[in-house]
Amino acid sequence: MAKHAYVEHRPLSSNKGTETTHHVVIVDGKEVKSTKTQKEAADWAFSMDFTVHVARERHLQDRDQPAHWRSYPH
Numbered sequence: 001m002a003k004h005a006y007v008e009h010r011p012l013s014s015n016k017g018t019e020t021t022h023h024v025v026i027v028d029g030k031e032v033k034s035t036k037t038q039k040e041a042a043d044w045a046f047s048m049d050f051t052v053h054v055a056r057e058r059h060l061q062d063r064d065q066p067a068h069w070r071s072y073p074h
Contacts, residue, residue, distance in 0.1 A: 003027070005050035006063055007041045007072065010034075025050075026063070042072045 006026040023041040025033040035041040052072040
């Protein structure tokens with residue numbers, strides 16, 4: 001069974017205009033890593049053998065909605 005990691009923008013916001021300060025990797029609903037860039041977060045998750053998903057839009061980060069996510073190319 002594949003392990004999944006979600007890369008999310010921080011701070012959380014429903015406002016499209018809020019600036020991203022950092023990115024986090026979420027596994028099983030918990031933040032397990034914080035990085036400056038989305039690429040750093042995704043690369044770390046790949047190195048840990050996760051299937052990586054990133055938010056399609058910054059303000060849409062509902063992990064229960066597959067349409068909010070895209071696979072991150074490795």
